[in-house]
Amino acid sequence: MPMKNRRRLLAFLVLSGITAHAAAAAAEPSSEDHTAHAAHGTPATQDSHAAPAAPDAAAPTNPPAKRWASDAALREGMGRVQAALKELRHHELGHMPLAAVREQAAQIEAAIRFLFANCRLAPDADAALHPILLPLLQSAKHLQSEPADRATVAALRAAVAPYPRQFDDPGWPATPDSAAAQ
16 A cells, blocks of 8 residues: 555544544443443443444445456465454354454454555555455454454455455455355
8 A cells, every 4th residue: 555545544543533443442441331331421322322424435336337447565464364254153143252253353454554564556556455344353453452342353254245346356345235145
């Protein structure tokens, strides 16, 4: 990713509050009786623990008439994401230890960081990739801090669903419902 795009990505992260959300989630005290919510005035509802909403940048977009080309780094990084999502299926079924959930979320975050460091796409393809990666990164961070939240896995799958429709990657064949294939 060219330096100019990295700066734009960093600015987007700062402006969208993603980094602030992650820092606040990490700093928030944890408690089974929800006293943490009282400390900052948030009602203790089940919805307050739901997976984070995707930023506006992740709004659905029409896939290009022809899918974007993928480079080796993109295929490798997204392959890592796909492998972690496959493992997280065990969490959705209720038989994965929370430590393993955290590890898979960390694998997704590491894969995204690998992509930011190594992926070299055309500017338009790069711009199409960011609305996929940013909510994916946000949800992975949330899953690391709240591994019992199975709904976050659905948020991860929703975030990555546009990828096979928008990018030509043999490891992710395009299907009408790509989320179901993962």
